[in-house]
Amino acid sequence: MTKRIKSSISYKLFGFFSSLILSANVWAAAKPAESDIVSQLRDQAAKSTLPYDILESLTTEVGARMAGTPQDALAVKWAVDKFKKLGFDKVWTEPVTFDTWIRKHESASVTSPFQHELKITTLGFSIPTPESGIEAEVIHFDTIEDLIESPADSAKGKIVFISRKMERFRSGKGYGPAVKARNTGAVEAAKKGAVAVIIRSIGTDSHRLPHTGMMRYKEGVKQIPAAAMSNPDADLMERIFARKKPVKIKLRLDSHTGPKYTSHNVIGEMTGREFPDEKVVIGAHLDSWDLGTGAVDDGAGVAITMAAAKVIGDAKHRPKRTIRVVLFANEEQGLVGAKAYAAKHGGDLNNHVTGAESDFGAGKIYAFASRVAEDNLAVVSKMAKLMKPLGIEYLNNEAGPGPDLIPMYRLGMSVFSLRQDGTDYFDLHHTADDTLDKVEPENLAQNTAAYVVFAYIAANSEQKITRGVLKTH
Ligand SMILES: [Zn+2]
Numbered sequence: 125m126t127k128r129i130k131s132s133i134s135y136k137l138f139g140f141f142s143s144l145i146l147s148a149n150v151w152a153a154a155k156p157a158e159s160d161i162v163s164q165l166r167d168q169a170a171k172s173t174l175p176y177d178i179l180e181s182l183t184t185e186v187g188a189r190m191a192g193t194p195q196d197a198l199a200v201k202w203a204v205d206k207f208k209k210l211g212f213d214k215v216w217t218e219p220v221t222f223d224t225w226i227r228k229h230e231s232a233s234v235t236s237p238f239q240h241e242l243k244i245t246t247l248g249f250s251i252p253t254p255e256s257g258i259e260a261e262v263i264h265f266d267t268i269e270d271l272i273e274s275p276a277d278s279a280k281g282k283i284v285f286i287s288r289k290m291e292r293f294r295s296g297k298g299y300g301p302a303v304k305a306r307n308t309g310a311v312e313a314a315k316k317g318a319v320a321v322i323i324r325s326i327g328t329d330s331h332r333l334p335h336t337g338m339m340r341y342k343e344g345v346k347q348i349p350a351a352a353m354s355n356p357d358a359d360l361m362e363r364i365f366a367r368k369k370p371v372k373i374k375l376r377l378d379s380h381t382g383p384k385y386t387s388h389n390v391i392g393e394m395t396g397r398e399f400p401d402e403k404v405v406i407g408a409h410l411d412s413w414d415l416g417t418g419a420v421d422d423g424a425g426v427a428i429t430m431a432a433a434k435v436i437g438d439a440k441h442r443p444k445r446t447i448r449v450v451l452f453a454n455e456e457q458g459l460v461g462a463k464a465y466a467a468k469h470g471g472d473l474n475n476h477v478t479g480a481e482s483d484f485g486a487g488k489i490y491a492f493a494s495r496v497a498e499d500n501l502a503v504v505s506k507m508a509k510l511m512k513p514l515g516i517e518y519l520n521n522e523a524g525p526g527p528d529l530i531p532m533y534r535l536g537m538s539v540f541s542l543r544q545d546g547t548d549y550f551d552l553h554h555t556a557d558d559t560l561d562k563v564e565p566e567n568l569a570q571n572t573a574a575y576v577v578f579a580y581i582a583a584n585s586e587q588k589i590t591r592g593v594l595k596t597h
Contacts, residue, residue, distance in 0.1 A: 155441060156441075158506075158581075158584060159506070159509070159510065161439065161441050161580075162510050162576070162577055162580050162581060163510060163513075165435055165436065165439055165576050165580060166510060166513070166514070166573045166576050166577050167573070168435060169431070169432065169435045169569060169572045169573040169575075169576045170514065170569050170570055170572075170573035171569060172431060172435065172569050172572060173565060173569070174431040174434060174435075174572070175424075175427040175428050175430075175431035175565075175568040175569060175571070175572045176427070176563070176565040176568050176569070178206065178426065178427040178430055178431055179419060179423050179424060179426070179427035179560065179563060179568065180560060181202070181206065182199070182202060182206075182418075182423045182426060182427070183417040183418070183419050183423055183559070183560045184560075185202060186198050186199045186202050187417040187418075188412055188413070188414050188415070188416065188417055188418060189410065189411055189412050189418060190411065190412065190413055190414040190456070191222065191224065191385070191387060191411045191453065191454035191456060191457050191460070192222065192223075192224030192225070192226075192382060192385040192387070192454075193224075193226070193414070196385070196387050196411060196453075196454075197387070199410050199411070200217060200387060200388045200390055200410070200453075203390035203410055203426070203451050204217060204390055206430065207390070207392035207430070207449075210392075210430065210434045210437075211434070211437065211438070212392035212393060212394060212433070212434075212437065212449075213393055213394055213395045213437070214391075214392065214393040214395070215390075215391070215392045215393075216390075216391055217388035217389065217390050217391070218388060218389045218391065218464065218465070218468060219386050219387075219388055219464070220386065220387050220388060220389055220453040220454060220460055220461045220464040221384055221385070221386045221387075221464075222384065222385060222387070222454055222457065222458070222460045223381060223382075223384060223385075224381065224382035224383065224384070224385045225248060225249045225379060225380070225381050225382065225457070226379060226380055226381075226382055227245075227246050227336075227379045227414060228252075228378040228379055228380070229376065229377070229378035230244055230245055230246045230351065230376070230377050230378070230379075231244070231257075231375075231376050232244045232322065232351065232353070232373055232374065232375045232376070233373065233374050234360075234361075234364065234371065234372070234373055235259060235372045235373065235374050236369075236370065236371065236372040237364070237367065237369040237370070237371065238364060240357075240360060242353050242354075242357045242360075242361075242373070243332050243333065243334055243353060243354040243356075243357050244322065244334050244351045244352065244353045244354075244357070244375075245325075245334035245335070245336045245351060245352055245415065246336070246349075246350070246351050246377045246379050247306060247310075247323075247336060247337060247338065247339035247350040247351060247352060248336060248337060248338040248339060248413075248456070248457060249338060249339060249340075249341075249381070249457070250310070250339055250349050250350040250351065250377060250379060251347050251348070251349055251379075252349060252377050252378045252379050252380065253320065253349045253375055253376050253377045253378075255376075255378070256376075257374050257375055257376035258283065258319055258320050258349070258374070258375050258376075259372060259373070259374040259375075260281060260282055260283045260319050260320070260372065260373070261281075261282050261283070261370055261371065261372055262282060262283045262284075262285050262322075262361075262371045262372065262373050263278065263279050263282045263283070263284055263285070263318075264285050264287060264361070264362075264365045264371075265284065265285070265286050265287070266286075266287055266288055267286065267288045267305070268286055268288070268304050268305040268308060268309060268312060271284060271286060271309075271312050271313060271316065272312050274316060275316075276315075276316065276317075277316060277317045278316045278317070279313055279316040279317050279318035280316070280317030280318075281317065281318075281319060282317075282318055282319065283318065283319060283320045283321070283322060283373050283375065284309070284313035284316070284318040284320070284321045284322070285321075285322050285323075285361060285373075286305045286309055286321070286322075286323045286324065287324050287358055287361065287362055288302060288305060288324060289302075289324060289355065289358070290302035290303075290326050290327060290328055290550060291328070292328040292547065292550070293546070293547075294490070294545050294546060294547050295543065295546060296484065296546035296549060296550065298328070298550070299326065299550060302326050303326050303337070305323045305324075305326070306323055306326050306337050306338070306339055306352065307338070307339060307340055308340065309321045309323050309339065309350060310339050310340070310341060310347070310348050310349075310350040311340065311341060311342045311345050313348060314345050314346045314347070314348045315345060318348060319348060320348050320349045320350070320351075320375055321348060321349075321350045321351075322350075322351045322352070322353055322373070322375065323350075323351075323352050323353075324352070324353060324355065324358035325352040325353060325354055325355055325358070325555075326352070326550070326553075326554075327355060327550050327551065327553060327554075327555065328548075328550040328551050329355060329550070329551035329552070329555075329557070330355055330356060331354065331355070331356075331551070331555070331557060332354045332355075332356050332357065333354055333415075333555040333556050333557050334351075334352045334353055334354045334357075334555065335352055335550075335553060335554045335555050336352065336413050336414075336415055336554045336555075337352070337413070337456075337553075337554045338456065338457055338458065349375065349377045351375065351377060387411070387453040387454060387461070388453055389450060389451065389452055389453050389461045389464060389465055390410060390450075390451040390453075391448060391449065391450050391451070392430070392433065392448075392449045392451075393433075393446050393447065393448045393449070394433050394434075394436055394437030394442070394446065394447045395442075395446050396442065396443055396444050396445035396446040396447070396583060397442045397443070397444060398444035398445070399444050399445050399446075400445075400446050401446070401475050402444075402445040402446065402475050402477050402588065403445060403446040403447065403448040403475060403476060403477060403583075404445055404446070404447055404448065404477050404478055404479065404579050404582045404583040405448045405449075405450055405476060405478075405479035405480075405529070405532075405537075406429040406432060406433065406447065406448070406449055406450075406479065406480055406481070406482070406575055406578075406579055407425070407429050407448075407449050407450035407451060407452060407479075407481055407482075407528065408422045408424075408425025408426045408428070408429050408451060408452070408481060408482050408483055408528075409422045409425070409426075409451070409452040409453075409454075409455030409456070409461065409483060409527075409528055410422075410426060410451040410452060410453060410461075411452075411453060411454050411455060411456055411457075411461075412456070412558070413456055413554045413558075415554065415555055415556040415558070416552070416554075416555055416556050416557060416558030416559055417558065417559050417560065418558060419486070419558055419559050419560045419562060419563055420485040420486050420549065420552050420553070420558050420562060420563065421483070421485065421549075421552070421553055421554065421558055422455070422482070422483045423560075424482065424485055424486035424563060424568060424571075425481065425482035425483045425484075426451055427568060427572075428482045428568060428571040428572050428575055429449050429482055429575060430449055430451075431568075431572045432447075432572045432575035432576045432579055433447045433449045433579070435572065435576050436576060436579060436580055436583075439580075443579075443580050443583035443584035444583060444584050444585075445477060445582075445583035445584070446583070447579050447583055450465060450528070452465065452528040455483070455527055455528055459527055459528060459530065459531070461528065462527065462528035462529070462530060462531050462532075463531050465528070465531070465532070466531030466532050466534075466535060467531075469532070470531070470532065470535045473532070473535055473536055473537060476532060476537050477538070477582060477583070477588055477589050477590075478496065478537065478538040478539060478540060478582050478589045479525075479529050479532065479537060479538075479539055479540070480526065480529075480539060480540040480541065480542055480575070480578060480579075481525065481526025481527065481528050481529050482526070482542065482544075482571065482575065483526045483527055483528065484526075484543075484544045484546050484549060485544055485546060485548075485549040485552070485553075486544075486562070486563040486564065486567055486568055486571070487544040487545035487546055487547065487548065487549065487567060488515065488544065488545050488567050488570050488571070489514070489516050489542045489543060489544050489545075489570060489571055489574045490515065490516060490517070490543060490544075490545055491516060491517045491518070491519045491543045492507070492508075492511060492516055492517075492518060492519065492523075492540060492541060492542045492543060492574070492578070493518070493519040493520050493521070493522060493523035493540070493541045493543070494518075494520075494521050494523050494538075494539075494540050494541075495521060495522065495523040495524070495525075495533075495538055495539050495540070495541075495591065496521065496538045496589050496590065496591060497538070497589075497590050497591060497592055498521075499587065500538075500585075500587060500589045500590065501521065502587075503581060503582070503585045503587060503589060504518065504521070505518070506581050507577055507578055507581045507582075510577045510581065511574060511577050511578075514570055514573055514574055514577075515570075516542075516574055519543070523539055523540055523541035524539070524541060525537075525539040525541070526539075526541070536591050536592065537591065538589050538590055538591040540578055540582075542571070542574050542575065542578060544571065548562075
């Protein structure tokens, strides 16, 4: 090899390397650091009116959308159209089949020792009363536990009234202890011989609006009608009971179960640039109860997660993995869409990197928690840094799943929990008061910004997030 050729080769090599360096520099200039990309998207989302516009559209063009009603189908169509209009890369639906229940008439009044109309609502899947109603003496229990501990036949031929009031907390932790009366009140009352059960609404408000929600029967225990009354009416009942005279109520409920119905989970994706099969799942439930327009439960979650994925999908630098938004069918009547999703996708768990559901209204997010393998905590601390400017603190690695992610979580999927301020949530939950005017647009935007940070960082992580043993590419 002559000197000349050698120098030509070294010149060529130099040229090759210098062009590499040059292109790396150009790339560096074109591609900012991940934290800069995410900060910019976060700040953009925090000012965005998109989530509010989505929620305004859902609550105006669809409104109440109880599972199995014609509005359920309308909501599915709305969601498909909205995903497409927002430019999601993939949009599809997956069938979810369930039993249906329809509310018709509901009324109650105190007939003795005084006369009062009561504001009540039938609990989901309650049987009706006879057409002429039930009029009976009322037996009062403070709590479901008192009812359970009362003697057999304590409520024989009577209407059971349970008056425990739900406590207000930012975290919503008053719900669990209180909701037991709604879930199991009919079964426990029937065991003691009752002909019906009426509970104080599971809610923290003082409005004269009852809160609906699911109740359950148990095989082998007689089915009795079940209703909830508004908080002011429950206060009135307590004052009447304080007079120590026999109290009578007349209750008339007309509801019926319908044929099986097939709704759909609606799914939209923004495809990841390196590992399109691996996804970060965010979402909410599309159905609502029938009394309000489902603005806070869970239209807000629908709007927040759709908008967050849209912001990421429109970004100049998309994350490595796919952002999948799942709008679950029929959460309210038993996580039916969630179970269908897990039945279909549980086998693809390895590609479900992590997830978070927004289903606690429209309050600001004040904290977040993770449930990931120890090795992933460095990724979580990246999120924490980027969440801080939104007023969000990192809590711990003990997060539980949102309701619709419970089945996937049980199969082993890692989850995050972005905690919303739920101080007012149970004022509105499952009532006619769950309407758009209760939602602050800037709170929705703050939520969206937090979901952008979570979803982007999780989807772009070098390490693949898992719940257990770390798997790398
Ligand atoms: Zn909900």
